[in-house]
Amino acid sequence: MTTPEHESPAPQPPAPEFRDRVHRSSGGIAGGVLLLAIVAWLGFDALFTGHGRTPWLALAAMILVVPLVVAFTLRPAVYANDERLRIRNPFRVIVLPWGQVAALRSGYSNEVIAKSGTKYQLWAVPVSMRARKRAARQQARAAGAGDRGKDRLLRPRPFGPGALDAGSVGPAGPTGPARATTDQIMDDLRQLHETREPEETAQGEVTVRWAYEIAGPAVAGAVVLAILLAVG
Template identity: 50%
Template sequence: MTTPDDAPKPSDDQREAAYAERCYRSPAAIGAGVLLLALGGWLGIDAAVRGAGRTPWLAVAGLLFVVPLVVAYTVRPAVWAGQDRIRVRNPFRTIVLPWAAVEAVRAGYSSEIFAGGTKYQMWSIPVSLRARKQAARRQVRASLDDSSQQTSPHAPLGGKPLRSPADQAIDEIRELSERNASREGAQGAPHVKWAYEIIAPAVVGFVALVVIYLVG
């Protein structure tokens, strides 16, 4: 009979696979985007169906212009961090960075990743100064509580430092970058792909709005 001590332990690759393809998104941005899409769709469709004159055309062109932008800035942004690379999907482009190409990851007033001498923002990991201050206050309170319970004044405090969600995400991405940069599959150059499926309809909608306005 196999005891827990005799059970096979997961390898490093298995542990990394369990951590691989972690996705970072902003639930608040997604929620706001869904509400805006619902409100805009209701108003736009109502104007297109019941409007008179050029109103229906303006409503359709407005939807064609606004909907892609709302999707781009709220629902679309996401970051996937795997064993070999990180994929950053921003409003108008997707950046694929092998870990070996990543030079630095940091969170100041925004979440940023550097590769090939270029800075890329990670829109799906918004930095909240308020959340950072709240985490710092909780850390101070926890340290004071731990200190009051220590039998020795020189005993170390337990637990990891409390961090804001954005800072935690940046710490995890930085750790993945440092740990996997030497992997064979993590080599290569940055690759950027523009989101024409977002850009094209927004441009068409904007042009249509201008034309309808000038013609009318």
């Protein structure tokens, strides 16, 4: 009598092939947390210590304000992988396969343009003109330092074997030009788009979903607050 062979273990599900790279605004998150703390402090104080209609007004105002603060500070994010770009803006979620992206544009705001011509702003990747100017100054200083170092290397030595050959390599400069963080993120997204646009897995349709979980409470709070103020 032969002994049964041991059954091979069940195959494990494969790891996700395409992992999202998430981009969010650290300044927006910090500002949102601070605003929520202030709203909670003032709101709960009015709820527990207010008189008459004050607690109801405070409650309605909190129902209105909290979703809006979350929408514009904590919610925005950009998710990118090899298949598509997913944009989570304050009131919408837009999914664009790379095959449907025409361009990624940076100006006073960062935008993605679909091949249909529709523009979508990247709320999670805001433009900072101050950061751009600071990066430009750093780049100019680095270029000036590199030129001065090259001049010193090519200058003939007063003692010793003589001048260095003109083809000598000077000290290594920076790995690349200084860039503002959000501009670097846009560069990475453009590179990913150029690489993945023709791939079969990066094709499909653009989808847009409204964030009713944000708009619903905000509208309800606005309606209740308007009724309370109208009743007087």
